[in-house]
Amino acid sequence: MAEQSQEGGLKQVILARRSVRRFDGRPVERELLRSCVDAARLAPSAENVQPWRFLVVDDPTLKARLAEGAFSGIYRVTSWAERAPVLVVLFAELDILANRLGKRVTGIDYYLLDLGIAGEHFCLQAAELGLGTCWIGWFSSDGVRKALGTPRRLRPAALFAVGYSAHERMPEKKRRALEEICWFNEIG
Amino acid sequence: MAEQSQEGGLKQVILARRSVRRFDGRPVERELLRSCVDAARLAPSAENVQPWRFLVVDDPTLKARLAEGAFSGIYRVTSWAERAPVLVVLFAELDILANRLGKRVTGIDYYLLDLGIAGEHFCLQAAELGLGTCWIGWFSSDGVRKALGTPRRLRPAALFAVGYSAHERMPEKKRRALEEICWFNEIG
Numbered sequence: 001m002a003e004q005s006q007e008g009g010l011k012q013v014i015l016a017r018r019s020v021r022r023f024d025g026r027p028v029e030r031e032l033l034r035s036c037v038d039a040a041r042l043a044p045s046a047e048n049v050q051p052w053r054f055l056v057v058d059d060p061t062l063k064a065r066l067a068e069g070a071f072s073g074i075y076r077v078t079s080w081a082e083r084a085p086v087l088v089v090l091f092a093e094l095d096i097l098a099n100r101l102g103k104r105v106t107g108i109d110y111y112l113l114d115l116g117i118a119g120e121h122f123c124l125q126a127a128e129l130g131l132g133t134c135w136i137g138w139f140s141s142d143g144v145r146k147a148l149g150t151p152r153r154l155r156p157a158a159l160f161a162v163g164y165s166a167h168e169r170m171p172e173k174k175r176r177a178l179e180e181i182c183w184f185n186e187i188g
Numbered sequence: 189m190a191e192q193s194q195e196g197g198l199k200q201v202i203l204a205r206r207s208v209r210r211f212d213g214r215p216v217e218r219e220l221l222r223s224c225v226d227a228a229r230l231a232p233s234a235e236n237v238q239p240w241r242f243l244v245v246d247d248p249t250l251k252a253r254l255a256e257g258a259f260s261g262i263y264r265v266t267s268w269a270e271r272a273p274v275l276v277v278l279f280a281e282l283d284i285l286a287n288r289l290g291k292r293v294t295g296i297d298y299y300l301l302d303l304g305i306a307g308e309h310f311c312l313q314a315a316e317l318g319l320g321t322c323w324i325g326w327f328s329s330d331g332v333r334k335a336l337g338t339p340r341r342l343r344p345a346a347l348f349a350v351g352y353s354a355h356e357r358m359p360e361k362k363r364r365a366l367e368e369i370c371w372f373n374e375i376g
Contacts, residue, residue, distance in 0.1 A: 008316055008317075009197035009198070009201070009316070010197070010198065010201050010227065010312055010313055010316045011227060011230075011313070013197070013198050014227055014230050014231075014309060015230065017232070019232055030372070034366065034370060037366065037369065037370040038366055038370075039198065039199060039202055040369075041363050041364065041366055041369055041370075042199075042202050042203065042361060042363060043202075043308070044205070044207055044311075044323055046323075046325050048362065050363060050364050050369070052369060053369050053371070053376075054369060054370050054371070055371050055372075055373075055374075055375055056370065056371065056372050056373070057373055058372065058373065059373045062373050074293070102325070102326075105262070106325070106326070106327075106329060107329065108300070108325060108329075108345060108346075109297055109300055110325050112296070112297055112300035112301050112304065113300050113301075113303060113304040113307070113323075113325065113345070113346060114304065115301060115304065116300065116301035116302065116303065116304020116305045116307075116308070117304045117305070117307070117308040117323075119301070119304075119305070120231070120304070120305040120308050120309070121202060121308070123232075124198055124312075125198055125199070128196055128197070128198045129196075135232055135234075135301075135305075137234050137290070137294070137296060137298050137301065138290075138294070139294075141294060141295065141296075148375060149375070150375065151375065154375070157296060157301070158296075158301060173230060174236065175229050175230060175238060176229065176238050178222065178225060178226055178229055181225065181228075181229055181238070181240060181241050181242060182222060182225040182226075182229075182242050182244065183241070183242065183243050183244065184218070184243075184244050184245075184246065185243075185244070185245055185246065185247045185250050186243075187243055187336060187337070187338065187339065187342065188241075
């Protein structure tokens with residue numbers, strides 16, 4: 001692809017990361033999953049709190065139970081993710097000082113920025129390793145909690161579907177033009 | 189560094205990204221800054237809303253005014269960032285359906301996850317290009333708004349200090365062990 005050949009290694013990985021919603025039957029090696037979480041582990045976070053916790057679900061029985069809880073009712077539109085060979089739950093474990101007091105002052109939920117950073121490290125590492133992923137935000141938090149017996153200290157913030165892509169080709173990424181989102185010294 | 193030589197290209201970039209708070213005097217080429225925002229532009233987001241907007245401030249007068257507004261009072265601890273050759277403001281431009289209604293149902297501020305993702309694309313691209321960055325969450329949102337005459341539709345969510353690092357060497361990254369944050373099929 002001409003678009004990719006002119007860019008450095010990172011841009012190629014960024015372009016290779018697509019939201020994959022169809023997977024072939026191959027299981028995913030745990031070493032690769034560990035490598036993805038290890039990339040997330042190295043992410044920066046507010047006050048270095050590292051609020052991210054990754055639960056990798058590759059046991060078929062548990063995965064079915066998780067999917068049933070996560071994708072029921074109004075969340076049924078996300079049920080394609082049941083067929084991913086792996087579901088990963090990204091939890092936040094909140095720190096009182098950095099996350100609760102910080103937010104009270106500035107109004108920003110820093111832990112969500114931090115989880116976005118770490119979760120994307122996970123997805124980019126997966127892309128580099130040839131794995132497909134999809135960020136999932138539309139799920140029942142209560143359903144996830146009950147399916148997994150989640151302790152109160154953990155808050156489910158996102159899920160990932162993970163596996164080898166079964167898409168034969170993906171459409172082009174649809175994004176705003178650079179000039180619409182990048183301004184110099186004056187708000188556009 | 190032995191730690192880096194065994195890893196693929198992405199892990200090297202991730203390890204090279206450090207929170208840089210001291211910069212040498214070199215100005216930063218706009219082409220490089222555009223390349224960093226372009227990496228952010230390609231990020232995924234909830235419903236592909238692409239809520240991120242980047243204001244790059246490299247004009248010295250505006251930068252001084254922004255820093256004065258952003259880092260006053262209780263935010264004085266962040267005033268080291270005044271000396272960065274470039275400050276970037278990451279704004280959210282919220283979409284009513286995806287960001288406000290979505291949150292009302294699930295309680296998750298998706299736009300912050302999305303800004304975390306895009307902002308980290310920016311920082312990783314900068315690292316690959318040899319630039320130092322630092323995520324800044326501790327700043328006066330009102331101060332930023334006033335310094336820049338920010339329209340109501342935009343919400344400042346983070347700042348970045350950007351420049352060429354003047355750190356001669358950085359300490360090792362301090363992170364939790366992988367086993368503390370990565371669990372398989374059972375919450376640890």
